[in-house]
Amino acid sequence: MDFNFEEKYEKYRATVRDFANREFTRELIETCDSGEKYPEELRIKTFNAGIMDFTDPWKVLIGIEEMCSVDESLGIAATTPYFGAEVLMLFGSDYLKEKYLSKVSQGKAIMGLAVTEPGGGSDVAGLATTATPADSGYMLNGSKMFITNGTIANYFVLLARTSVEEKKHHGLSCFLVDSSWEGFKSSKIKGKMGVRATDTAELQFSNVKIPKENLIGEEGKGFYYIMTFFNISRIYVAAQGLGVARGAINRAMEIVKAKGQAYSSQESVQFAISEMATRLEAARLLTYKAATFLFNFNPNPTLTSMAKYYAAETAVYCTEKALEITGTDGLNSQLERFLRDAKILEIWEGTSEIEKLVVARNLLKEGSVN
Amino acid sequence: MPGEELELIRSSLLDFLTRELSGREQEFEKIGIPRDFVEKLAQQGFLAAAIPTELGGSGLDRPAYFTILMNIARFSGSAALRVMLLNGVIYRVLKKMGKEEIVRDIISGASSISIDTSLFTKFWAAGKEKFFVDPQAPMSIFMLDGQIVLARVSLKGSREFRPLGFRGLKFGDPQFEVSERVAAIKDSGKFVDSLMAEISGDIAAVAIGMSEAALEKAMEYSRVRKAFGVTLSSFQPLAFPLSIMSVQLKTLREFLLSDSGRSAADMIGIRELAADFAVVSSKQALQTHGGYGYIEDFGVEKFYRDSLALNSLFGEKIHSMTLLAKEYYGEEAGNL
Ligand SMILES: Cc1cc2nc3c(=O)[nH]c(=O)nc-3n(C[C@H](O)[C@H](O)[C@H](O)COP(=O)(O)OP(=O)(O)OC[C@H]3O[C@@H](n4cnc5c(N)ncnc54)[C@H](O)[C@@H]3O)c2cc1C
Numbered sequence: 153m154d155f156n157f158e159e160k161y162e163k164y165r166a167t168v169r170d171f172a173n174r175e176f177t178r179e180l181i182e183t184c185d186s187g188e189k190y191p192e193e194l195r196i197k198t199f200n201a202g203i204m205d206f207t208d209p210w211k212v213l214i215g216i217e218e219m220c221s222v223d224e225s226l227g228i229a230a231t232t233p234y235f236g237a238e239v240l241m242l243f244g245s246d247y248l249k250e251k252y253l254s255k256v257s258q259g260k261a262i263m264g265l266a267v268t269e270p271g272g273g274s275d276v277a278g279l280a281t282t283a284t285p286a287d288s289g290y291m292l293n294g295s296k297m298f299i300t301n302g303t304i305a306n307y308f309v310l311l312a313r314t315s316v317e318e319k320k321h322h323g324l325s326c327f328l329v330d331s332s333w334e335g336f337k338s339s340k341i342k343g344k345m346g347v348r349a350t351d352t353a354e355l356q357f358s359n360v361k362i363p364k365e366n367l368i369g370e371e372g373k374g375f376y377y378i379m380t381f382f383n384i385s386r387i388y389v390a391a392q393g394l395g396v397a398r399g400a401i402n403r404a405m406e407i408v409k410a411k412g413q414a415y416s417s418q419e420s421v422q423f424a425i426s427e428m429a430t431r432l433e434a435a436r437l438l439t440y441k442a443a444t445f446l447f448n449f450n451p452n453p454t455l456t457s458m459a460k461y462y463a464a465e466t467a468v469y470c471t472e473k474a475l476e477i478t479g480t481d482g483l484n485s486q487l488e489r490f491l492r493d494a495k496i497l498e499i500w501e502g503t504s505e506i507e508k509l510v511v512a513r514n515l516l517k518e519g520s521v522n
Numbered sequence: 523m524p525g526e527e528l529e530l531i532r533s534s535l536l537d538f539l540t541r542e543l544s545g546r547e548q549e550f551e552k553i554g555i556p557r558d559f560v561e562k563l564a565q566q567g568f569l570a571a572a573i574p575t576e577l578g579g580s581g582l583d584r585p586a587y588f589t590i591l592m593n594i595a596r597f598s599g600s601a602a603l604r605v606m607l608l609n610g611v612i613y614r615v616l617k618k619m620g621k622e623e624i625v626r627d628i629i630s631g632a633s634s635i636s637i638d639t640s641l642f643t644k645f646w647a648a649g650k651e652k653f654f655v656d657p658q659a660p661m662s663i664f665m666l667d668g669q670i671v672l673a674r675v676s677l678k679g680s681r682e683f684r685p686l687g688f689r690g691l692k693f694g695d696p697q698f699e700v701s702e703r704v705a706a707i708k709d710s711g712k713f714v715d716s717l718m719a720e721i722s723g724d725i726a727a728v729a730i731g732m733s734e735a736a737l738e739k740a741m742e743y744s745r746v747r748k749a750f751g752v753t754l755s756s757f758q759p760l761a762f763p764l765s766i767m768s769v770q771l772k773t774l775r776e777f778l779l780s781d782s783g784r785s786a787a788d789m790i791g792i793r794e795l796a797a798d799f800a801v802v803s804s805k806q807a808l809q810t811h812g813g814y815g816y817i818e819d820f821g822v823e824k825f826y827r828d829s830l831a832l833n834s835l836f837g838e839k840i841h842s843m844t845l846l847a848k849e850y851y852g853e854e855a856g857n858l
Binding site for chain 2: 268480496
């Protein structure tokens, strides 16, 4: 068992870290956080620096982790222009890949994934947006909630109901929807607790015509495609958590040291550091293990869900502890933003509760743990 | 105070809060606690609840004062902290300095005092900015050369912060010149220790009020929001923690309000328990709301932010835990 990355990845990690330390200036971080502003220039710079190299998923993971260790909000804003692209890569037709994905991979267009609805996000199969067969395609009606890149994305991978006859999750299909189509409306959601550099919106569809070529894969398989996507994206959310936890621990240790030896030698402060670092290490091993399965084309949904919820909870735990041991010095530092940003990780792409249910149900089906 | 009187205070306060604050919580958070609200709080006798009547306060006992803090905190942690800072911190500091008559001007709104929250900080981080509440005020309580000083100041500028919590209050790092040094506390270390013990109940009251509101919101939401065809209250991972937390909350509240004979150790202990509980319960409330919990307008995430800020504003955790250990052991303990 070798716990080291190949040298090319270590080099890559250092490159991304340098990039984030250089480009995520305090001014940019604060402007985007206080003004809820999406950092478009940073997106372009990130693209030009070749940080999100989709030909190598380990690089994507490392890139996300490193960026989030400097600032989660900017890190995510800079790395999610491709959100949902995997669905197209895996299940989209050549036509869709050529027409849409190529623009996204050239940095000329932004994507988003639209699953959650005002009525619910956990119960994916319960969604109500409909795509009913019409002349030469489908007619889309309904709404989506909390959609990342909602007001800036050109294209969305969208899940809608195409049949009410079949079992709930069999009646769902995925579409590639262009935000410039008639009847498509998006409104920015303001006042998020954290990740305020990311763009979040409510989408509304009123008789939006979807050409039949924009159906992704087969009709009725949408639920399965989205679950496959989550098995990939949840690994990246875990990587966000690793970055946040590490960033928080390092910042907390800086402050603890600045408070002097009399403080850093207090045993309960030392225990807090020790417990944060241990959890981070455990979350990292779990995430890298789940990623290894996935990147070797052998995804393990149980491990993926374990990694997602554990890394998210670790990020929240570490940011809370970091504040606890740094007092007002921490409140008046980047740690307060780390805490606000961290909490979303336990909510998006499957709440911690849903992840735990996935883990348990898989294990019960298998009958034993390894 | 007899139970009926306490109930009378509670119900008139609730009437007042429902009239003056309910529905304006977000406004308080976004633009600050309006002056007219503070004036009305003062007129009703809630602002200076625990300050003696000779000084313009209401002279209420601790259960009544805690009841006021708790109920204001249900609506606005910021407004509760404003009351707590005046009664618990400013008044006590002024009293120790023999300058308690100044509190009249604060109650009437004729003057205001900024406070450097790092006066509670035992271990200072070199080079960190200061963290004052109300940095623009013409008078200030702050640390200077190891002493707590009260001074009239002339402000040269101030860097304002958007703090993690209690956003209805203003926080910042003011640059000022001292135009008159009014008084100082010589043995500040010892005074801070006793102040921390004395304000423990106040902190617990604010924490309990916030927890109560957060849990109520979560319970209400889980009764109406559906997932998988049933209400969220059907799910054990939500219903169990929310239910057991409701019991914990009741225990904390009853412990605090029947405090007449409580020792200093008990009060520090309940501060720690209530402040930690506020974090855990408000986090559970946020999580229960799913994505909506993460949005400010839903008014639940602020309880999580405020309770974390409450844990950090009044000294390091190890400081109050050391005081607690000392009280229980009857001698120095837990100091390594
Ligand atoms: C900033 C932000 C960005 C987002 N970006 C996107 C995006 O790009 N695309 C997208 O599609 N969605 C996005 N989401 C939505 C997110 O994925 C959902 O918020 C999440 O899945 C939860 O759904 P919900 O908010 O409807 O909560 P609900 O599903 O209503 O859940 C509420 C609570 O009930 C719990 N719960 C539900 N069912 C059960 C059960 N069976 N057992 C136990 N507990 C249960 C949940 O865990 C949660 O605590 C985003 C959300 C936010 C806040």
